[in-house]
Amino acid sequence: MNSNSKEGVILSVDPLSCLHDEPVHIKVSGLKPNQDVTLRTSMKDVRNVQFVSYAHYRANGNGEVDVNEMKSLGGQYKGLFPMGLFGSLVPAPNEYKYTRFFKKDVENPNIVTVGVYDGHVSIEALCVSEEMKPLSSVIHERHYMGPGVQRIPVRYGKVRGSLFLPPGDGPFPGIVDMFGTAGGLLEYRSAQFASRGFASLALAFFNYDDLPKGLEEFDIAYFEEAVEYLLKHEKVLDYGVGVTGTSKGGDLAVSMAAFIPSVIACVTINGFFAPLNHGIRVKGSLYPPFEWDLSRISINNDGVIITKSSIPTRKEMEKFMLPIEKSRSAFLIMVGSDDQNINSGFQARCAYEYLAAHDYEHDYRVESFIGTGHLLEPPFSPHCYASFFHSYMNAIIWGGSAKYHTLGQERAWKMMRDFLWYHLVEKAGNNNEKHVSSSALTSHL
Missing domain, CATH: 2.60.40.2240 (Acyl-CoA thioester hydrolase/BAAT N-terminal domain)
Incomplete structure (x- = not known):
């Protein structure tokens, strides 16, 4: 030792x-x-x-x-x-x-x-x-990958990413996993999901392979194709998928839940409930974005940018809200209480009250994690308080303190896995003959 x-x-x-x-x-x-x-x-x-x-x-x-x-x-x-x-x-x-x-x-x-x-x-x-x-x-x-976990590069139609499969024959609950404006393909959460019994598709949406180099208008068809790929896979349960997204990936996850009926569980982490900066096109209709209000951005004494105050007001937010009340998905809305990148607590309250006002029939809840910042990742990832951000060519603050952020990540990781497992396996599978494998169950626990 x-x-x-x-x-x-x-x-x-x-x-x-x-x-x-x-x-x-x-x-x-x-x-x-x-x-x-x-x-x-x-x-x-x-x-x-x-x-x-x-x-x-x-x-x-x-x-x-x-x-x-x-x-x-x-x-x-x-x-x-x-x-x-x-x-x-x-x-x-x-x-x-x-x-x-x-x-x-x-x-x-x-x-x-x-x-x-x-x-x-x-x-x-x-x-x-x-x-x-x-x-x-x-x-x-x-x-990041447990024994027997497979990593499979994905080029399916226009879809680009990597599929991570747990060991065994399956079938396993399927997840589409996305991050934010860092771009490229980030696989570490999907690898860990697969190590815990989920089939997870790490999905790129810009600056990777032959995808657009920069962020631009999105088309829901791309994300529908990703869901189609998962549901057709022989090792994935075929009665619905989950989606997880952080930051920009969060509003894309919400878009998928709003417009793709096969998405039955959505975890959004410090994300938005309206398109941010780039609209999303759904069968010919464009849902326009709200834009950062650059006049609200501040800079601290170290020259580091704080963007938390650059979000819209409640009235502005409601104008751009995605039609989440039409979704078939359960929602777990995760919030870092010290998120200095966006006011994610405000976003969560808007979404919660919007769903309540529409008598939303599916499960939805907000979970806040004290002392955590914007980058709420799987456990024991190094806490990052601030880092260089290419969109501004400057460092920006993410927030959080190392101790509380680490403790929050432990709690959040278990909570999101339990939420996804319940909605993708236990609840969804009650009336379905296609049962999850015992090896996946053991990994999840």
Whole structure:
């Protein structure tokens, strides 16, 4: 469980290899009673950018540190935060500080080096000094794809993306999964969905393969074709699909729920209930977008953009609201309470009250996660407070604090999986002969 140890110090990370949404237990033994030490994690992304975190601890009378039971005295965070060394990973001091961690190669795990150092040491010293050697260190692997999960590139008609299938014959509940204006193809959530029993299509909608390079008007036909692909797949349950979307992907998810009857469960994460900046065309009719009000955008003392106030008023919002009251879908509306990119709480209230006013007959609810920002991702993804945003050619603030964002992501991940499982398997399958596989059920649990 450890390597590169000296002076009898043993650092353990249990388990040494696990799925990315699983917590680990970090302990140190063999220290002197009440010895001050620094724990440090480090990993690199696909661009070779280094991300680091560190925390100061004091050993107990037995010369032991247990991060599950002991409080950090300083460093990247303070207090009891068992997964703090993962949730608070940030770009190293020599890297551009507004860099967001992106995982592109989901077939390979994140490789995390965990080390323990004598004394309470600064992050600058840990990253710069060649003389700073750990008392003990461990290599830990965090996997996005569980054993037997398949990744299948998708080129179906105009549809571009990747399908992730759980192990086994299926059939499995199907999901279309989308992100926001980062563009390209982001697969890490779909890979994790498949590791938990769902067939998940990571769907690109611009700046990927032969798709348009920039955001432009959308046509619902593209997303209908993606749903068609899933429902025709022999390993996917054929009586309805779910859709998940973050930010811009959120309003596209809502559009799919509003206009595609086969969408029966929709999870929107810090998204909109009206087209934002780019309209959506439905069988010849255009649902026009509302536009960012650039006059409402502010810049803080560090020159970082805050866009939260650039949304429309309630009256403006209602003018552009998608016809979600006509949907057959259940809605789980997830909100980061400290979202600094959009006022997602306002968006959620508008949608909830709109559905209530129309006596919406299907399940709909709003869940807010205290202290979380805009980028509400699967558990133990490094918290990103602010990052460079190409649309503005500047850094923008996403919000959240590392501790509460990490805790919120754990809760949100379980909640969305349970919601999708209930509506795609338990409820939808009551009167259907095509049952989900036992292997998928085991993965989900």
